Amino acid sequence: MSLCPLNGVPEVHGRVRVAVRLRPRNAEDLASDADYADCIELQPELKRLRLRKNNWSSESFKFDDVFTESASQKRVYEVVARPVVESVLNGYNGTVMAYGQTGTGKTYTVGRLGKEDPSERGIMVRSLEDILASTSELDSASVSYLQLYMESIQDLLVPEKNNIPIVEDPRTGEVSLPGVEKVKIRDLDHFLEVIQIGEANRHTTFTKLNTESSRSHAILMVYIQKAAKLKDEDAYAPFESSTSEPRINGRDVPLVTKSKLLIVDLAGSERIGKSGSEGHSLEEAKSINLSLTSLGKCINALAENSPHVPTRDSKLTRLLRDSFGGSARTSLVVTIGPSSRHHSETSSTIMFGQRAMKVENMIKLKEEFDYESHSRNLEHRLDHLITEIERRDSYVKEMELKLKRCQDSLEDAGKRLSACAGSVSNERHDYEMQIRNLMAELNLEKERKNNVEEEVSDLRCRLDDSVHITRQHSIELATLSKSHKDSLLKLEKNFKSKHAEKKFLDEEFDAIQRKMIEKDEKSMQLELEVSTYQKVLADTTQMYEQKISELIEQLDEERKISQGAKSELEQLKNKINDQKKLDQFEEQGELIELRKQVKELYGHHEYATSELQSLQRENEELSNGKLKLIEELNTLRQKLKDEEIERKKVEVEFLKIKRVSDTNIDLLEKTQIPEKLDRVALGEDKSLSFLMSNQVKGSMSGQRTTISKIFEEVGLPNVLALLKSEELDVQIHAVKVVANLAAEDFNQEKIVEEGGLDALLMLLESSENETILRVASGAIANLAMTETNQGLIISKGGAQLLSAIAYRATDPQTFRMVAGAIANLCGNERLHTMLKEANAIQALLEMARSGQSDVLSQVARGIANFAKCESRGIAQGHRKGQSLLIEDGALPWIVSHTTSSQLSVRRHMELALCHLAQHEANTRDLISSGGLKELIRLSHESTRDDIRNLAKRILTISPAFRSEIQRSC
Numbered sequence: 005m006s007l008c009p010l011n012g013v014p015e016v017h018g019r020v021r022v023a024v025r026l027r028p029r030n031a032e033d034l035a036s037d038a039d040y041a042d043c044i045e046l047q048p049e050l051k052r053l054r055l056r057k058n059n060w061s062s063e064s065f066k067f068d069d070v071f072t073e074s075a076s077q078k079r080v081y082e083v084v085a086r087p088v089v090e091s092v093l094n095g096y097n098g099t100v101m102a103y104g105q106t107g108t109g110k111t112y113t114v115g116r117l118g119k120e121d122p123s124e125r126g127i128m129v130r131s132l133e134d135i136l137a138s139t140s141e142l143d144s145a146s147v148s149y150l151q152l153y154m155e156s157i158q159d160l161l162v163p164e165k166n167n168i169p170i171v172e173d174p175r176t177g178e179v180s181l182p183g184v185e186k187v188k189i190r191d192l193d194h195f196l197e198v199i200q201i202g203e204a205n206r207h208t209t210f211t212k213l214n215t216e217s218s219r220s221h222a223i224l225m226v227y228i229q230k231a232a233k234l235k236d237e238d239a240y241a242p243f244e245s246s247t248s249e250p251r252i253n254g255r256d257v258p259l260v261t262k263s264k265l266l267i268v269d270l271a272g273s274e275r276i277g278k279s280g281s282e283g284h285s286l287e288e289a290k291s292i293n294l295s296l297t298s299l300g301k302c303i304n305a306l307a308e309n310s311p312h313v314p315t316r317d318s319k320l321t322r323l324l325r326d327s328f329g330g331s332a333r334t335s336l337v338v339t340i341g342p343s344s345r346h347h348s349e350t351s352s353t354i355m356f357g358q359r360a361m362k363v364e365n366m367i368k369l370k371e372e373f374d375y376e377s378h379s380r381n382l383e384h385r386l387d388h389l390i391t392e393i394e395r396r397d398s399y400v401k402e403m404e405l406k407l408k409r410c411q412d413s414l415e416d417a418g419k420r421l422s423a424c425a426g427s428v429s430n431e432r433h434d435y436e437m438q439i440r441n442l443m444a445e446l447n448l449e450k451e452r453k454n455n456v457e458e459e460v461s462d463l464r465c466r467l468d469d470s471v472h473i474t475r476q477h478s479i480e481l482a483t484l485s486k487s488h489k490d491s492l493l494k495l496e497k498n499f500k501s502k503h504a505e506k507k508f509l510d511e512e513f514d515a516i517q518r519k520m521i522e523k524d525e526k527s528m529q530l531e532l533e534v535s536t537y538q539k540v541l542a543d544t545t546q547m548y549e550q551k552i553s554e555l556i557e558q559l560d561e562e563r564k565i566s567q568g569a570k571s572e573l574e575q576l577k578n579k580i581n582d583q584k585k586l587d588q589f590e591e592q593g594e595l596i597e598l599r600k601q602v603k604e605l606y607g608h609h610e611y612a613t614s615e616l617q618s619l620q621r622e623n624e625e626l627s628n629g630k631l632k633l634i635e636e637l638n639t640l641r642q643k644l645k646d647e648e649i650e651r652k653k654v655e656v657e658f659l660k661i662k663r664v665s666d667t668n669i670d671l672l673e674k675t676q677i678p679e680k681l682d683r684v685a686l687g688e689d690k691s692l693s694f695l696m697s698n699q700v701k702g703s704m705s706g707q708r709t710t711i712s713k714i715f716e717e718v719g720l721p722n723v724l725a726l727l728k729s730e731e732l733d734v735q736i737h738a739v740k741v742v743a744n745l746a747a748e749d750f751n752q753e754k755i756v757e758e759g760g761l762d763a764l765l766m767l768l769e770s771s772e773n774e775t776i777l778r779v780a781s782g783a784i785a786n787l788a789m790t791e792t793n794q795g796l797i798i799s800k801g802g803a804q805l806l807s808a809i810a811y812r813a814t815d816p817q818t819f820r821m822v823a824g825a826i827a828n829l830c831g832n833e834r835l836h837t838m839l840k841e842a843n844a845i846q847a848l849l850e851m852a853r854s855g856q857s858d859v860l861s862q863v864a865r866g867i868a869n870f871a872k873c874e875s876r877g878i879a880q881g882h883r884k885g886q887s888l889l890i891e892d893g894a895l896p897w898i899v900s901h902t903t904s905s906q907l908s909v910r911r912h913m914e915l916a917l918c919h920l921a922q923h924e925a926n927t928r929d930l931i932s933s934g935g936l937k938e939l940i941r942l943s944h945e946s947t948r949d950d951i952r953n954l955a956k957r958i959l960t961i962s963p964a965f966r967s968e969i970q971r972s973c
């Protein structure tokens with residue numbers, strides 16, 4: 005690439021700008037200067053710095069800017085480097101450099117990457133950030149990163165490249181480093197990657213003055229190429245253009261600005277004795293000091309406008325030739341420490357800065373013609389011309405060939421013309437006649453044609469109109485059809501997705517319906533079977549009952565017949581006796597006759613008797629049959645009862661199966677958990693009171709054994725899974741089992757581990773069922789016994805959920821559980837602020853409104869716990885200020901309940917009042933709320949010695965209470 009600087013670019017004077025930055029005191033300064041004042045006093049508003057020699061003399065220096073130890077990296081960048089970066093982006097060269105004693109913050113100011121904390125980023129990163137933000141696609145920013153170590157230049161990006169020579173352009177004085185790696189930067193992350201590679205290769209070491217002291221001068225070179233505006237848009241005119249040569253002054257050749265930014269982090273100057281360098285480090289230190297001395301000499305010479313500037317004394321001054329006394333805009337930040345131990349080093353640093361401020365540079369714009377892209381354009385034009393010439397040559401040849409063919413045919417025609425000339429004159433006359441006729445006809449035709457043309461033009465007009473209208477219509481149509489198409493496509497897409505959704509839902513619906521139909525069929529079948537069986541049973545019973553009543557009727561009739569026969573027999577007997585009497589008085593014949601008759605009657609009687617006997621037998625048989633039937637009837641009735649019980653069981657089974665199938669819990673079917681849960685649930689009240697009372701514990705051991713058994717059989721995960729069941733019964737049973745398990749210390753950790761706490765909190769959040777809320781709160785109250793669980797409950801939002809229930813629930817038993825849970829949490833002082841934020845104290849007071857004694861006990865316990873822990877926290881110094889209980893308005897409640905008729909409530913509130921009264925920040929509220937009066941009363945009347953004594957002690961030691969008592973006396 006050939007570069008040609010533009011002539012006539014204006015030059016401007018630009019003094020080297022110098023700012024001072026004071027490093028904060030470090031541990032060493034603090035340790036060694038504890039009794040001494042700093043040697044530096046900054047006056048940033050005056051941009052002045054005062055260097056104290058001793059207690060009675062000091063010197064003042066003015067700089068372009070003065071940064072205190074608290075100055076941010078951003079401000080330092082904006083004041084020191086940004087003007088230089090902006091100037092570089094406008095095409096000027098620029099230098100930003102840090103100079104100072106070792107350990108005073110040069111690398112911190114210039115090279116800090118700020119990977120963890122972007123506010124820590126130094127000048128290098130921030131400059132690249134600004135440069136990348138203002139370079140377009142056509143521009144480019146590349147970097148090289150070098151170190152000057154022991155007078156040798158090394159490429160920090162390719163460390164194998166060492167001893168790189170410095171080449172100076174004799175014409176422009178421009179310095180270049182052949183072979184040095186130039187990396188085109190894509191974005192800031194890329195730059196950070198590149199710079200980190202360089203940092204890894206930089207020489208640093210541990211010295212007495214800096215744990216990570218830079219032992220080399222690091223130089224970041226940023227090359228920026230930006231396209232300058234073209235003077236003529238016509239620079240690439242086509243070959244027909246009259247322009248044949250590129251013109252240098254603003255027509256055909258594109259312009260670019262090429263500028264370079266140098267960011268230099270110098271190695272620190274050091275007093276060898278102080279830094280403790282020896283051996284190789286000593287050599288390093290000497291080399292650093294040497295190059296810094298030669299830089300100082302050059303600056304001195306430039307400041308004094310000396311004709312000779314000893315630039316060639318060191319590689320550092322050769323590299324910085326353009327930065328001091330050259331064409332670059334230069335900004336220098338001199339870093340100093342506050343300690344008076346380094347007074348002389350600080351003083352020489354300040355003097356270096358003062359001299360550098362006197363150096364004037366001649367800032368020049370580096371605009372160049374971009375011959376590279378211009379020559380590419382010319383080559384392109386040349387190729388275009390060559391192709392065109394070739395195309396024209398072939399065209400000329402083709403034309404010549406055609407011309408020749410035309411000449412040949414012309415010759416031919418001439419010959420034929422002369423041969424035909426004779427016959428033509430004869431024919432001519434005939435033709436002329438014909439022509440005349442034809443002309444007449446032609447005129448006629450013309451007239452007709454004119455008419456037709458008129459018609460045609462008329463039609464055309466109309467056609468044009470209609471074409472115009474049609475076109476408009478078609479445009480409208482096209483617009484409409486496009487929008488219709490779009491909406492159609494959208495609709496189609498929507499329709500497809502809806503269709504797919506619908507299909508999926510239909511399938512789901514069908515499957516559910518099929519399942520339901522199956523269930524319904526099954527249930528109908530069962531119902532049918534039951535009703536058929538009942539009907540058969542009823543019919544059979546009816547039939548037997550009818551048969552029995554028939555038999556009874558028959559028996560009665562038989563009885564009547566037998567009685568009739570008996571009475572007939574009696575009559576006959578009477579008659580026979582009568583006849584016998586007659587026999588004695590009447591004839592023998594008649595007697596015989598009578599005997600016959602008697603015989604007959606006897607026969608009758610025998611028959612009647614046998615009849616009677618058989619009837620009696622039959623009667624007996626019937627009675628037996630009846631007994632049997634009654635027996636059968638009873639068995640049938642028993643069967644019926646059994647059937648009824650069976651039917652009910654079937655019904656219950658059916659309901660269970662239906663529920664399970666509806667909620668899709670296979671688990672229930674397999675493990676028959678409901679029955680087990682039912683067994684456990686039998687002792688609901690006992691188990692719940694068990695949660696709160698130790699006395700009942702003994703009586704619960706049997707039930708606990710059952711629960712443990714179920715726990716083992718079913719497994720905690722399965723029970724916890726049931727907490728999420730959609731079936732209310734199942735949820736209620738499950739939460740009761742979990743509550744029972746949570747009552748045992750050894751289960752609590754497992755419950756929390758398996759996600760039981762989350763599931764219980766989920767129930768508090770989502771369930772509307774008061775039993776569930778009550779039992780879940782009880783379970784949480786049990787879990788809230790340990791410190792770990794208390795923290796977990798609060799962090800998972802348990803306190804908010806419990807507080808919310810205080811406003812949602814109506815059952816005092818639920819309040820008791822919720823208040824119990826909150827009361828346990830109140831016993832952890834670290835959670836107090838979060839409990840307050842979760843409105844837990846307010847919730848306790850809200851629940852106390854129920855007036856129920858159990859609830860009041862829990863509320864009082866919670867408040868007393870809170871007051872006790874808070875008081876402990878204040879005594880240990882974790883907390884100060886007014887009590888959170890007072891902030892939340894609990895004081896009136898506490899004061900009023902110190903006289904509660906409920907012993908436990910009274911005790912708790914007496915204690916809570918004493919705890920609050922112990923702290924000065926609460927005394928004013930206690931006085932105004934009547935708490936002091938109660939305290940005085942307690943000091944005499946409390947039935948507990950400890951409370952009486954505590955109250956007395958507080959009243960004696962509190963100045964506020966003492967003066968209030970005196971005042972009211």
Ligand SMILES: Nc1ncnc2c1ncn2[C@@H]1O[C@H](COP(=O)(O)OP(=O)(O)OP(=O)(O)O)[C@@H](O)[C@H]1O
Pocket residue numbers: 026027028030073104105106107108109110111112113214216217218219270271272273339
């Ligand atoms: N302004 C500042 N704010 C906070 N810490 C600073 C500041 N300046 C320097 N330090 C800290 O002081 C220590 C020395 O800083 P740094 O390495 O930048 O000094 P240096 O002048 O580059 O030293 P050397 O010349 O030996 O390389 C570092 O731990 C750095 O973080």
